[in-house]
Amino acid sequence: MVEFGRLSWVISAWMGQAMGSAIDVAVDERKRMAHQVDSLDLLLFVCLLILTIVTLWTFKRRRMPYLHESGLAVIYGLIVGLLLSFTGSPRSESSLFIDNAHSAELFKFTEMEGPPNQLLVSVLLPNVSQPKTYTYEFKSQVDSEDANDPIKQKATFNAEIFFYVLLPPIIFHAGYNMRKKHFFDNMGAIMAFALVGTTISTFVIGLVMYGVSRLIQEIPLKFLDVLYFGAIVSATDPVTILAIFQDLHVDPMLNGLVLGESLLNDAVAIVLCSAIEEYAKVSLNGGDLFEVDALLLTLFKFFTTVFGSIGLGAFIGCLTAIVTKFTQLRDYTLLETSLFTLMSYSSYLFAEICGMSGIVAVLFCGIFQAHYTFTNLSDESKLRTRQFFETLNFLAENFIFSYLGVSMFTFSKHYFNLFFILGAFVAIAVARACNIYPLGMLMNLGRQQKIPMQYQHMMWFSGLRGAMAFALAVSNTATPVRQMFFTTTCLIAIITIPTGESSEEREELISDYEQPMASLPSHTNRSYLARRWKGLDQLYLKPLLTHGQPTLMETLPKELTFLGRWFTSDMQLQTQSREALGPRNGDEMMGTSAKDQDDPPLLGVADQD
Structure with missing residues (x-):
């Protein structure tokens, strides 16, 4: 046994x-x-x-x-x-x-x-x-x-891949490769179109689609639902229009307005989506009835998210500039490029961890990296970073558009509703008009250089929907309502992008605004906000964050000269000595000045001003 x-x-x-x-x-x-x-x-x-x-x-x-x-x-x-x-x-x-x-x-x-x-x-x-x-x-x-x-x-990818892998390089490249002079010259108008205009567009689309939803019996839609849809499709992507702008050399003011508004527009649309979700979460009745307390809390959350994300992205950009200024990383170009890339991406992750918008943070990080850090990099790192992010942007953006086409037939839960789709096309056209024309008229009252009506027509015409709207729609498709939003957003992007690009009338319309590059707006035509920023930038920020001249020892009050010396690099002191000796003796001693490095003509990443 x-x-x-x-x-x-x-x-x-x-x-x-x-x-x-x-x-x-x-x-x-x-x-x-x-x-x-x-x-x-x-x-x-x-x-x-x-x-x-x-x-x-x-x-x-x-x-x-x-x-x-x-x-x-x-x-x-x-x-x-x-x-x-x-x-x-x-x-x-x-x-x-x-x-x-x-x-x-x-x-x-x-x-x-x-x-x-x-x-x-x-x-x-x-x-x-x-x-x-x-x-x-x-x-x-x-x-x-x-x-x-x-x-x-x-074939249905996780939405986190879009937000953590594909979108950050696209948004960072937009800020890093932006023509900053045109952006800062029209800063006030761009902020108005992006912040106020996107909010107007969201509510107009929400109101129009709420009326359309009364015709849809099979899916009950709350006002918050259609307002969320309005925030999704308010994100514009005029990448094709800007490509035509570049080929035809249109007026820089028009190019700066369209580019700057589209960049901040995407960021504001994301924050608006989060704010609407926050309102539904804090509302005692799930957002069915209007609540003042919930609205005030949502507005507070919205503005703290926007400006907190801007501040965080700017801080990471300035921190990278200080590190590259006061270290000898430029002697090790691979380490310099790697640190620049990781610091830039960390702005997105820090913002997400803090409950803010990573897209807003990485956008402004790119702007500050181009304005300050770029001037501190070695020539090899300048070329590397420009080409690296340009390639990432090209591949990521076209990957999203390819997936947009594939998902129309492989996504298993499309929800087609003819009334909702047709109403959405009408709503985005009406909302875009309510955004551009009233704000353009109000801003012309205080601008020295007016925004012509033809330019406003072009801004309305360039409001295509693309990668950002698609990414926001694909982030949640668990319910029939969100599935209908996703299907409608896909159709809007698919129809507007190819037809808009192949339109000969559009190219003829743009060609009417072709101007020589010499027609750049002068310093006197800058907005009040741009002039104030220019003074702060030239007197304190550039001397602090770059190797440029003058130094903080010259711009700070005499009582703080010792503090200015702490934040003045050896390269700045050598450049100052070279300029004191005269251009000929200085060139023999130092070669190329730090100021010459601020605006490399062959790279074109940052048009320093």
Whole structure:
């Protein structure tokens, strides 16, 4: 009996090990197939980008400016998505359907909580006495016919990839590569269009769509829902218009207004989305009725988020400038470039950790990096950072547009409503007009250099929807309401981008504003805010953060000269001595001055003023 017991124990142990080994083999095989599907999806998008680049090169070589690369990426994405919707995957994934009706207590949750983030499922395996617990994470709602198709499931990327991987380099490049002179000369108008105008656009779209929602019976829409949709589609992306501006050399004021307004517009739209969500969270009735206390708290949160994010991004930019000014990192260009990249990306992460807007922070970090840190970098690092972020921006932006086209056919929960879609097109046109024309008229009352009505027409015309609106819409598609928002946003972007780029009338309209580059606005035409910023920048910020002249020892009061010496670099002192000796002797001693490094003519990243 003892021998038989031992034999039984050995057989049971062996069977348990065999079962464990079989499970390991099955899990390894499943991960291998998942890795293969992920590789296939990434290869698909890489091929789309390659095809877009080759087609764009063909158009440029043959001088056929029919489409911008974003339009090509959308069109190719639509074609591939259509093919995927018909072909799918020959392999299916295993799934276990748990009926909520038979386990109501287990899966009960409130409307505010939403579905659980994780499911802990206890599974009893064959020949195993104790059940094993496995974790399953929440992803999204799916159709039953698409639940087992790995291609369609994997083609729907996690929204965190957009916000942490794709959007930061796009926004940072926009700030880092911006023509700062045009931005600061029109700072007041840009802030008004971006901050006040985007808010007006959000509420106008919300009011129009709330009226349209009365015609939609199958989905009940609250005012906060349509207001959130208004914030999503208020984010504009005039990348194609700006490309035409660059080719035709339009008036710099028009270029600065369109570019600056679009940059801050995206940031404000994100903060507005967060503010609307905050109002729904603090409201006692879920946002169904107006509450003054909740509104005041939301407004406070909105302004603290906007200006806190601006301050944080500016602080990171200034901190990077100080580090590069008072260290010898320029002697190690790889370390210098790496530190610059990591400090810039950290502004996004710090803002998100602090509950602020990472997009706003990284945008202003890019602006301050270009204005101050860029002048402290070595020539090699200047070229590296410019090319690196330009390449990242190109690939990330076209990846988003490719995915936009693919998702129209692979996303399993599109919700098409004709009334809502048509109403959205009307609403964004009306809201854009309510944004541009009244604000333009009010600002012309106090501007020395007026914004012509033709320029206002062009600003209204350039309000395309693109990457930012799509990213905001794809961040949450768990309910039919958000699925309808996502579908409508995709259609708006897909229709406006390619048709807007191929319009000959648009190019003729823009060409009416073609001006020689010599028509830059003079210093006397700057706004009051720009003039105040200019004085602060020249007297204190540039001497503190760069190697430029004059130094803080010259600009600070005599009582604080000792403090100015602490923040004056050796390069500034050497440049000061060289200028005191005269240009010829100074050139023999020092070579190129620090001031010459502020505006490298070949790089064009920062047009120092």
